[in-house]
Each structure stands twice: as C-alpha cells, then as structure tokens.
Amino acid sequence: MKATIAELADWIRARDDIAVLPHVSPDGDALGATLALTLGLHKLHKRAAVASADRVPAMYHFLPGLDWVRRPGALGFDPQCLLFVDVASFDRAGDRGQLTGRVGDWAQIDHHETNDGFASVSMIDSEAPASGVLALRLLDELGVPIDRDMATLLYAAISTDTGNFAYSNTTGEALRATARLLETGFDIADANLRLFRMRTVARTRLLGKALSGFELYSGGRVALTRLPQAMIDECGAEYPDSEGIINFLIEMEGVEVALTAEARDGGGSTKFSLRSLGAVDVSAIAETFGGGGHVNAAGMSIDGPLDEAAELALAAVRRALP
Numbered sequence: 001m002k003a004t005i006a007e008l009a010d011w012i013r014a015r016d017d018i019a020v021l022p023h024v025s026p027d028g029d030a031l032g033a034t035l036a037l038t039l040g041l042h043k044l045h046k047r048a049a050v051a052s053a054d055r056v057p058a059m060y061h062f063l064p065g066l067d068w069v070r071r072p073g074a075l076g077f078d079p080q081c082l083l084f085v086d087v088a089s090f091d092r093a094g095d096r097g098q099l100t101g102r103v104g105d106w107a108q109i110d111h112h113e114t115n116d117g118f119a120s121v122s123m124i125d126s127e128a129p130a131s132g133v134l135a136l137r138l139l140d141e142l143g144v145p146i147d148r149d150m151a152t153l154l155y156a157a158i159s160t161d162t163g164n165f166a167y168s169n170t171t172g173e174a175l176r177a178t179a180r181l182l183e184t185g186f187d188i189a190d191a192n193l194r195l196f197r198m199r200t201v202a203r204t205r206l207l208g209k210a211l212s213g214f215e216l217y218s219g220g221r222v223a224l225t226r227l228p229q230a231m232i233d234e235c236g237a238e239y240p241d242s243e244g245i246i247n248f249l250i251e252m253e254g255v256e257v258a259l260t261a262e263a264r265d266g267g268g269s270t271k272f273s274l275r276s277l278g279a280v281d282v283s284a285i286a287e288t289f290g291g292g293g294h295v296n297a298a299g300m301s302i303d304g305p306l307d308e309a310a311e312l313a314l315a316a317v318r319r320a321l322p
Contacts (some may be wrong), residue, residue, distance in 0.1 A: 001275040002122055004140045005143045007144050008107055010055070014120075016047055018048040018083055019095075020037055020041075020051065023087045025054055029131050030086040031050075033131040035153045036132070036139070036157070037070050038065065040144040044125075044144065052095070053072060054094060057238075058239075059240070066306055072095040079099060081103065082100065084106065084107070084118075085109055087108060087110060087115075088110065089291070100205045106119035110131060112294060114287055115292065130169075132158040133156025133173055134156045135154060150184075151186040155178060160195060164192070168278075169296075179322050196198075202241055204229070206241050207244075207247075213225060217318070221255065222282055223259060224249075225245065225259075227260060246275050247275070257276050259317065260272065268303065269304065272302065272313055284320070
C-alpha cells in the first residue's frame with residue numbers, strides 16, 4: 001500500500017522491536033538515513049537497530065551510532081517488524097533473508113523511481129533527492145528533535161546522494177534541510193573531509209589501478225573499468241573501497257554512460273554500478289538484471305564471472321544508447 005509520511009508515522013507509533021534495513025552494500029544515504037531513524041526511534045523509547053550483513057565502509061567509520069549496526073541475527077532483541085530504508089527493490093534488501101523470511105510486518109521509506117512498493121506500508125517519493133530528506137520528514141512527523149549526531153547522519157545521507165550538492169537532484173528541500181542541520185552545531189567541515197576527500201591507502205591504490213585500466217566503447221560514449229578479485233586483494237582493499245570510482249569515469253569528456261564491474265562471491269557474481277548523463281536511463285537497465293536505482297545512477301548484480309557479466313551489461317547499454 002502506498003502511504004504518506006503521516007501513515008508511516010502511525011505505523012511506527014503502533015509498533016516496537018523494529019529492525020531497520022538498508023540496501024545491500026549500504027552507501028552514505030542508506031547508512032545515514034537508517035542510523036538517524038534508529039536514533040530517533042530510541043528517542044521514542046522503542047527498541048530498534050540497523051540490520052545489515054555488510055561491513056561499514058571505512059569512510060563512514062566516523063558516523064555516530066555505528067554500534068547500532070548489527071548483523072541480522074545479533075540485534076539484541078527479537079524484531080517484530082521491519083522498516084526498509086533506501087531499498088529500491090526487495091532483491092536489494094541487505095539482510096539476505098534472515099529476517100525477511102520470518103518477520104512479515106513490513107514498511108518502507110524510499111526515493112527510487114524503480115521501487116514498486118513491496119512493503120505493506122510503502123512511503124515512496126521519487127522526487128526526493130535522498131532517503132535522508134525523507135528520514136528528516138518522518139522524524140519531524142514523529143515529533144523527534146534533531147540533535148548533533150542525527151544531524152551528522154542526515155547530512156551524510158543527503159550530501160552523498162546529491163554528490164555534495166553538485167548533482168541535478170539537488171533541490172531546495174535538500175539545501176533547506178542542510179541549513180536546519182547546521183543549526184544543531186554539527187561539524188560540517190570534518191564531515192566533508194571524511195566523506196569526500198580523505199581516502200585510505202588501500203582505497204587510493206585501488207582507485208589508481210581502476211582508472212589506469214578503464215576501457216572505452218561505442219566511440220568513447222561508454223566507459224567501463226573492471227575490478228577483479230586479484231586487483232582488490234593486491235591493493236589490500238575491501239569491496240566498499242570501490243565506492244566513488246565510477247564518478248571519475250562519468251566525468252570524462254565524451255562519456256555518456258559509465259560502469260564499474262566488480263567481482264564478488266569468489267568470482268561467481270559481478271556487482272555493477274552505473275552512471276548516466278541522462279540520455280540513457282540506467283535504472284531501466286539495472287531493472288532487467290534485478291537491480292534498480294535512478295535514471296542517472298543505478299546498481300545491479302549479474303551471476304557469473306566478471307568478463308562474461310561485463311559483456312552482458314555492455315550489450316544492454318549499447319542497446320539503450322540513442
């Protein structure tokens with residue numbers, strides 16, 4: 001059922017023991033929004049924690065409240081309901097069935113165009129620039145005051161999904177929300193340093209190798225870089241260290257669509273990030289492989305070795321090129 005913010009707030013008020021679920025391989029928007037909502041639920045004297053089977057990327061280790069990010073089987077309580085945040089489709093849910101297989105009371109809050117409303121209470125606004133903006137709306141509806149920790153989390157959510165307010169999805173609401181968050185006194189300079197400029201040595205090495213090996217297709221209109229497991233291991237990197245590499249590809253002159261192809265599951269599957277300048281709807285491409293996202297930014301996974309999966313993804317992009 002499609003729901004309003006007020007209806008989702010009523011759903012929350014009537015429940016306790018809430019597991020808050022981000023999408024698989026959570027990014028800044030998913031982590032920031034889920035943690036901010038979790039801290040807000042605590043202010044309402046409700047038991048809540050973020051359920052995620054993935055490691056928190058190093059770039060987000062400064063975020064407050066990370067102790068509340070726990071594996072789905074170790075939340076510290078028996079969840080009675082699930083709140084999905086920033087999850088574009090059920091296949092993108094990050095708990096891999098450990099909770100969704102036994103807890104049937106679901107709600108969600110999300111901003112992806114491809115979300116079909118898989119929860120019984122689904123608050124979806126595809127015009128919102130980030131799930132962090134929707135989380136702020138929900139916290140306001142619940143009457144939860146925003147403190148510095150929550151402001152840091154919401155800023156991480158909103159700023160990362162708008163490209164530090166450089167993408168076309170930057171709206172007046174995003175900027176007004178940020179102005180509100182600044183009034184709490186959170187350290188915006190430190191947050192920007194950690195989110196957008198500081199990198200670990202391993203992540204820097206991976207970035208260098210990924211960019212030195214990129215490939216161009218369709219007369220330079222499509223850029224792809226491959227991240228085999230051996231490359232990740234050689235750099236001493238982890239999977240989250242690939243976040244942001246794709247932005248360098250889409251920023252190259254003449255490139256209309258960019259992809260990163262990253263080996264996962266010991267080479268048995270390949271994770272893709274896709275970016276577009278707008279002429280190609282990469283969310284539609286991602287949907288054909290069980291993924292989702294936005295017109296200009298999407299993600300998906302394809303079963304199979306990296307090179308085979310990359311050819312499938314490239315063929316889909318070529319078909320979509322105008």
